[in-house]
Amino acid sequence: MKSKSKAIIKPFSSAVGRPTKYYSEFATIAHKLALLGLTDKEIAQTLSVSKSTINLWKREHLEFSDSLRRGKTIADGNVAHGLYQRAVGIEYIETTKELVGTELIVTKQVTKFIPPDSGAALSFLKNRQPNLWSDKQQLEHTGTMTVTMDLNGGNAGGEEEDPLTEDTDYEEIDETDDGE
Template structure:
């Protein structure tokens, strides 16, 4: 394979590798390094060849969905089973074998930081830090008086 040649990266094998790089969570700069090109060349290829752009988008989409699912799981909390094992020597045969010694269901409590992050991004109209409040009408209560006599300074 001639590394860095766009023709290879347009082939089915090349496009599959590009998708895999993106799915692995690599940045465009890291992908360019793997292709043995500079990032600006990768950006140009993405503009010129929709196949390359689509392969990278497709790969990144899979990882984004996995991260979204993990964030939501962490925000809501979950339970999991923890299984511990230990090596035991069989008295009759003398062989060492692996035995399950304990299975415990553990709970991960909901994470407020994950909840805040989720809500600020999914419901910014209700949860962002800065709220836009619009006021219509006049503000009352202040009277400006221009005819107040000035004190005599002589």
């Protein structure tokens, strides 16, 4: 008696190549790393993948792309805010606390001022108003220009002259040096 075997049919998979290393937790991790100011290349190194893999994940996983973008936007905003404060100067209150018994008690509050930093101000203005503050200025010249070239080398007769014989004074050199 023959036994009938059943064929195992695997569902068709369109995935080709190596399985992805992407996990949904990477969106949260990427967000936090972007908040720290890391670049895509540095985030890739942290996640042990290549930068091209990060770019692929940004295209294929919307939550990853959004988290990364949000983190970078917040980080950029914080840096811009700090640069702005350095550019215009900032006033803050410094509080001193001391331990009295088992309690921390405020013993002194002093208002301090950090003066504006001209380097920060210039950097801020160069980025916000590059047309006014850039080191390089774009100049546009208008009008016409006429260029005349003498293809005969300045010789109206068209004959070539030997540059070594033409009105050149040469110093005679005595090559018999007797050491005197």
